[in-house]
Amino acid sequence: MSESLSIRAGVPGAMIKTEGxxxxxxxxxxxxxxxxxxxxxxxTNGRCRMHGGKSTGAKTLEGRERIRKARTKHGxxxxxxxxNRRLFRAFLHYTNDLIAKITDDMGLG
Numbered sequence: 001m002s003e004s005l006s007i008r009a010g011v012p013g014a015m016i017k018t019e020g021x022x023x024x025x026x027x028x029x030x031x032x033x034x035x036x037x038x039x040x041x042x043x044t045n046g047r048c049r050m051h052g053g054k055s056t057g058a059k060t061l062e063g064r065e066r067i068r069k070a071r072t073k074h075g076x077x078x079x080x081x082x083x084n085r086r087l088f089r090a091f092l093h094y095t096n097d098l099i100a101k102i103t104d105d106m107g108l109g
Contacts, residue, residue, distance in 0.1 A: 028038040028048035040048035058064045075081055 026042045026046070028040045028042045028046075028051050030038040030047055030051035032038050038048055038051055040050065042048055043052060045052060058067050072078075
C-alpha cells in the first residue's frame with residue numbers, strides 16, 4: 001500500500017497521513033436520524049463538522065455582551081421601552097383628565 005495525504009473535512013489546512021486510499025480515514029460514526037452511523041470524515045475531535053458537539057458558550061464578558069446584543073430582536077421588553085410605555089400611558093391619562101375637566105368647566109359634558 002502506498003502512503004498518501006488526505007485532507008480532513010471541516011479542518012482547514014489539516015492533513016493526515018492515511019495508508020492507501022482516502023476511504024481509510026476515520027469516519028464520524030455519530031448516529032443519524034435513520035439510525036445508521038454518519039459516514040462523513042471525522043475532524044480531530046472524532047466527529048464531522050455537523051456532529052462536532054455543542055458550543056460551550058462565550059467565556060468573556062465581551063463575548064457574552066455580543067451574544068446578548070445578537071439575541072435582541074426588537075427591544076420591546078427592554079427597560080427603556082417599558083419605561084417609555086409607562087410614561088406615554090401616564091401622559092394619556094393626564095390629557096384625558098384634562099380634556100374631561102375642560103369639557104366639564106365649559107358645560108359641554
